[in-house]
Amino acid sequence: MSQTGPTGTHYSDYLQLGKLLDSQHPRSGKDGEAAHDEMLFIIIHQAYELWFKQILHEVGSVLPLFKKKTLDEARMGFIVARLERVVEIQRILVDQLTILETMTPLDFLDFRDYLVPASGFQSVQFRLIEIALGLRQRDRTPLSADAYRTRLTDAEREKLEAVEAQPSLVELVEDWLERIPFLDVDGYDFWGDYQGAVAQMLENDAEIIRNNSMLSESEKTDQLGQLADTEKGFQVLIDRDEHNRLREDGERRLSHRATSAALFIELYRDYPALQLPHKLLRLLVDVDELFTAWRQRHVIMVHRMIGSKIGTGGSAGHRYLRSAAQKHRVFTDLFDLPTFLIKRSALPTLPDEVSNKLRFNYEDAR
Numbered sequence: 001m002s003q004t005g006p007t008g009t010h011y012s013d014y015l016q017l018g019k020l021l022d023s024q025h026p027r028s029g030k031d032g033e034a035a036h037d038e039m040l041f042i043i044i045h046q047a048y049e050l051w052f053k054q055i056l057h058e059v060g061s062v063l064p065l066f067k068k069k070t071l072d073e074a075r076m077g078f079i080v081a082r083l084e085r086v087v088e089i090q091r092i093l094v095d096q097l098t099i100l101e102t103m104t105p106l107d108f109l110d111f112r113d114y115l116v117p118a119s120g121f122q123s124v125q126f127r128l129i130e131i132a133l134g135l136r137q138r139d140r141t142p143l144s145a146d147a148y149r150t151r152l153t154d155a156e157r158e159k160l161e162a163v164e165a166q167p168s169l170v171e172l173v174e175d176w177l178e179r180i181p182f183l184d185v186d187g188y189d190f191w192g193d194y195q196g197a198v199a200q201m202l203e204n205d206a207e208i209i210r211n212n213s214m215l216s217e218s219e220k221t222d223q224l225g226q227l228a229d230t231e232k233g234f235q236v237l238i239d240r241d242e243h244n245r246l247r248e249d250g251e252r253r254l255s256h257r258a259t260s261a262a263l264f265i266e267l268y269r270d271y272p273a274l275q276l277p278h279k280l281l282r283l284l285v286d287v288d289e290l291f292t293a294w295r296q297r298h299v300i301m302v303h304r305m306i307g308s309k310i311g312t313g314g315s316a317g318h319r320y321l322r323s324a325a326q327k328h329r330v331f332t333d334l335f336d337l338p339t340f341l342i343k344r345s346a347l348p349t350l351p352d353e354v355s356n357k358l359r360f361n362y363e364d365a366r
């Protein structure tokens with residue numbers, strides 16, 4: 001019986017299993033006693049690197065689609081489908097760490113010395129993902145500053161710099177958001193209407209506090225003070241200059257126009273034309289959240305594995321990783337958006353010219 005398929009392809013050849021399965025070479029056992037768990041340590045890292053490769057493949061296919069001047073609905077479908085895949089891979093990445101936790105800290109010590117100075121710090125693919133999503137050098141925690149770069153080869157550094165010179169996902173999403181036309185078409189002024197609705201909402205809340213007979217006068221004053229702070233928060237969003245100032249300080253990433261478009265999409269996402277854009281924004285939040293979840297999960301594992309020792313890569317160990325988990329975020333502007341949502345029943349009605357377009361109702365719009 002033939003061992004190959006109709007085209008002569010064989011399972012092992014197609015998957016290059018010869019190379020793949022001959023790529024695990026534990027260091028222990030070469031000069032001392034073999035450490036049983038080193039095989040698991042190698043395989044789990046290799047599995048991660050394969051998934052990183054797939055994530056780069058997906059993200060790499062999405063970036064050029066965003067670069068086009070107009071993004072049609074068909075392309076949006078591809079982008080959403082590919083990011084959904086990335087998110088599913090990320091879930092696996094978080095879960096996989098439990099397999100490694102079947103190794104005890106003492107078992108790890110049997111081979112840890114062989115690793116120095118190698119470390120996940122040197123994972124080029126991990127850095128490529130960070131950079132492709134939009135993590136900039138200036139956003140990195142000072143606890144690593146430039147440290148990870150000094151541990152890479154010249155060729156690896158050049159590769160990262162080449163990707164850094166390209167627009168990242170967050171920048172391309174920003175450009176796309178800025179191009180969304182519905183905020184100020186046909187005399188419609190989103191900000192004007194939104195501001196009016198916010199003022200009305202805050203006035204209603206103030207009225208409820210003033211008329212609440214369960215509250216003492218000092219409690220009312222307290223709550224009205226909190227409401228005034230909420231109002232200031234809205235003003236920061238609405239005020240373009242204030243937004244730009246926050247952006248210069250690194251507290252905001254997206255431009256005022258892009259943030260406005262994202263808010264518009266979230267507020268009016270029930271319209272058919274905004275459902276895919278809304279899904280896209282949700283997926284970007286998922287991607288960011290799941291990378292943070294991985295970082296947090298990894299740092300907990302690292303803590304239980306090496307306590308407060310420094311890492312094999314020479315960083316401040318779990319202290320560095322904790323700080324990276326907090327700081328190495330890309331889509332935080334989208335996380336902040338819910339602060340500025342107002343309930344559906346209080347949303348200003350869109351003028352027909354805009355709502356017809358968002359319903360794909362071009363008949364009535366003529």
Ligand code: HEM
Nearest residue numbers: 048119120121123126302305306311312313314315317324
């Ligand atoms: C016994 C298990 C592990 C330990 C003790 C450990 C420890 C550490 C430490 C201490 C660091 C900080 C850099 C350094 O000084 O070395 C680090 C970074 C890193 N590790 Fe692990 N790690 C483990 C498993 C893994 C696994 C399975 C992966 C999967 C790829 C991984 C990926 C990474 C990455 C990507 C970084 C860089 C993170 C960043 O800079 O934000 N590690 N690891």
